[in-house]
Every structure is written in C-alpha cells, then in structure tokens.
Amino acid sequence: MTTQYEAVVGLEVHAVMETQSKMFCDCPVVDSTHHEPNVAVCPVCAGMPGMLPVLNKAAVEFALRVALALHCEINSTSIFARKSYFYPDLPKGFQISQYEQPLAVNGWLRIPTESGELRVGIRRVHLEEDTGKLTHLGEDGDRRTLVDLNRSGVPLLEIVTEPDLHTVEAVRNCAYALRSIMRYLEVNSGNLEKGLLRIEPNISIRERGSQALSTRVEIKNLNSFRSLERALEFELARQAELVDAGGAVQQQTLGWDDVRGSTQAQRSKEVAEDYRYFPEPDLPPLVVDDKWVREIEADLPELPQEKRKRFVEMVGLSDYDAGLLVAERSVAEFFDAALGAIHKADAKMLANWITGPLFELLNKDGYSIESLPFGPEPFAELVDMVASGEINASSARSVLSEMAANGKKPKELVQARGLAQISSETDIGELAERVIQKNSQQVADYVAGKDEVLNWFFGQAMLASQGKANPTLLRQALRVQLDAARAQKEAS
Amino acid sequence: MALSKKDVDHIAHLARLHLSDAEKARFRKQLSDILAHVDALQSLDTTDVPAMSGAIFEGSRLREDIAGDAMPREDLLRNAPDRENNQFRVPPVLD
C-alpha cells in the first residue's frame, strides 16, 4: 500500500469459553473438530420447542475475567437478546446473544509495537452461544449440507476493539495479546485452527492525516495468524488500488481463501442484514453483584504485559527477552520460580538458558514446559552450576537433555557421568603440558610465530579432557606454557 | 403507520414464508393495525419509566458448571427429515 493511505483496523474476536458444560444446558463441551457428531446435544441446544435456557455460572465468570483484564466497565445488569436469522447451523432460528446492554463496555489493553506501547480501546465484551457445525458435501445435483450440533450452545465471548490499529504489525500484536490474555486467564486455549478463537478484522483506509471514517470490509475465515497478516496485506492493497482507480470500497463481508491468497465475497445477500434483535423472554436480565466482580478481579493473575514490564524494569531483562518469556504463562511462571531459586547465576543468564537451551529442547521433543519431569528449582541448580564453573556449558546442555528424559537431579547426573568441570589449576596445567609435549611439530609452529596454533592445542586438550576442562583456565594455561617455549627459543 | 407491500415482502422473506397476493394484502392490513395500536401506546409519556426487557423481574439464576448426560443420538436424529453419517442432512447452503 502506498504511504498516501493509512489503514484503520478494528478486531472482532470470538473466543469459545472452555467450560465443562454448555452455556444454557448441561451438555458437555467437546472438541467439535474431532468428536463423534451429535453426541453432546439435548433438547435445549437442539432448539426443541418449549425448552428453557438456564445460564452457566462459569461462562459468566470466564467472561468477567476477560472483561476485567481488559479494564472494562461491568454492567451490573446486562440483557440477553434474540438475534434472528435462518441458517441450518442455528436450530432455534435465533441465536441468544447480547445487544443493547452487553456484559461489559469501554475497556482497553496495551500492546507492544515497533514504535512503543499502543493503547487499544475495547468497545464491548459480551456473551453469546455458538452455532452448530456444517459440512458441505457433494457436487452439482448431489450437493448437500450436514449438520452436527455438538457445538450448538457452547459459550462464546465476543470482544470488539475500537478501530485503533493502523499497521499490520499492530493488528497482529493486538490479536496475539488478546490470545495471550485469555490463555493466562485459562478461559480459552487460543487455537485458531480448531476455531476456538476466531479473529475477524474490519478494515478500511483513509488519506493519511484524515480523521474521516471510511467504508469498512470485514474478513472472516482466518484460521492462523499467518492468514490474518496475509489477508490484511491483501485487503489493504485491494482497497488502495480501488480508490486510486477512482472506485469506492463497498461495505461487505469477505472470506479469506488461504489457497488462492485472496478474499472472496462470502454470502450474497439480496437484503441487508436484519436480525430483529429483541430481549430474550426466556431469560431474566443477568445481574452480577459487585462482591462477585471484586472477588474475580482480586483473583486475576499478573497479565502478560504487566509481567513483561516487571521483567524489564525490576529484573533487568531486555524487552525482547521479556517478550519471549511472557508469551506463555507457564514459561513466565517457570522463570519467576527459577529466579527465586538461583544463587550464583544472574537473571539475564537464567533467561538465556530458558530461551536458548530449554526452548530448543522443548521444540525438538515437542514438550510443553508443564510436561517436563523437572521443575524450576532443579533447572536453577543446573544454571547455577554453570555460573560457578562446576560444569561447562556444553556439559550442562547434555545434563539438561538427561533431566528431560529421566527427571533426575542435575547434581546426581553430573556426579554419575563424571562431568564435573576440571577447574583445579594444577590439573589444568598438567593437561596442557601433556598435550604440548606430545605435539612437538605444532609447538615449533607456535614458536615460529603461528599464533593460531593455540586454538588447535585448545581443541586437542579439550578432547583429551572429554570436554570437562574449564575453558577459560585451559586457554590461559596453554598460552602461558606455549609463550614460555617461545621465549626460551628466542633467548637461546 | 401503514406498511407498504414491499415491507410485507421483506418480512415474509425474513420468516421464509411464501405468501399469495391475497395473503399479502390481508397481512398488510393486519400488521398495519398492530403497528397503529403500538403507535397509540407510544403517545403515552414514559419519560420517568425505566425500560423493561422482560416479564421476569428477579435476577438471573445461574447453574453450576457440571456436565450432565446428552440425549441419545437416535432420539435426536429421529426428528431429522433426512440424515447421513449421524448428522442432519439439509439442502445445500453456501458457506
């Protein structure tokens, strides 16, 4: 997109509240992408006549956690409404949602961007029920649609941001931040592919510097963060081209086609959307008392952006390292606990051992940090052993893999495998001497002025020590002895 | 407020009803009468009356989040006019 235009983007996010039971009935919430179809359905969520909804307390509590984490004003009385439309995934012919008086309004969150922290407004947060799942099959005359109602009535949270995002990076980071917050709050696992989290940007462009609101296009069908970025870039370029050519952007909903890499018109509507919202007569207003709200607020965990700030300001990490550590709550908590357990290493070194060797191990073996057979304390002990020179870094890496395999304590493993670093000056001196005596040709080369032979000696000596020599001391000892040989030659 | 024929067409479409011309004329009159009645109600001054969203006044009763049993699938699908792979089968709809 040319620099003449500025992107104006807001997000509409739908997140499944991962409760045990559905929003208005006690059917279990199951993984609708893999589960046997139509086995978690009852007369309420199948939309049979005469059934009455009863609201799930946990769905409300989960929604309140998110609303409070996003600094929203909570409406002590909110109202459910019927949103009417015909579609086979909606057995009642209407969806129970919130419209005029949602659960929460007017919040904000801070997100990191290249040009510093950005405050993004939250317009509203409300609860609604999810729809069933459709599968389209067949071709031509054989085309048909199958309906699975396992997902029907699963609690869904809708979060609508203000159109405060002006770059693709900001949109991505805002989506990441919302996902991360909900994972921290343990209300949603953040899986876009399975549709547990659906991110729908509304996109418009305007002349840079203008404050005007332009016609916006909404994009659906984004099932990865990569698709979100690609769709944004595509749509911004499409709108700029259209406006450059003298055309006008039409208000519409487009679906992202990941294979074609373009947006497509989704459903053609002969008439404008007309949902005829009205208050749901089967549900009383949702009243949340202040005491309950305060309890939930008091129980909120420290959130990712606050943690990041603390790691930078109080612990002294770089913003980059802090960002890596806070992306997952379990990792951040592992770091915090290990930080409390180290005696010799510093915070920076600990952070490096987590984002380096530990992440490498997790990626390689597909572990999550929670599933490791060791906790933060043994890990801190290992990093301390490196900091104090008891073992060297490469031994520590192999001890770490063993800890992951059998959960044994680092001290035990170091002892059992004889990995303790050779740090006594006498031992190191003898090691250097042995290697020097065995290689008179290379000594002659060094004496003749080839300084780089020192590295060769270092490699040989390290090999002879099976990697256990303290590298700093070893290099020092070799240099001292070789320089002595050189001095002797010059003197004679 | 009288409804136009186009309004009636729109409302019928939203409810997926196919109406004959005679029905459209009859319902146009009936719906217009209902709206006229609402217009009469709207002439009341309700400045100091809070809006009401329903007939149930006590606060919400919340259910504990405990999963129970679903209904037997066979019972559920007995209502399906057509089925395939243990799902409801309906005429094709676009995504």
Ligand SMILES: [Zn+2]
């Ligand atoms: Zn149910």
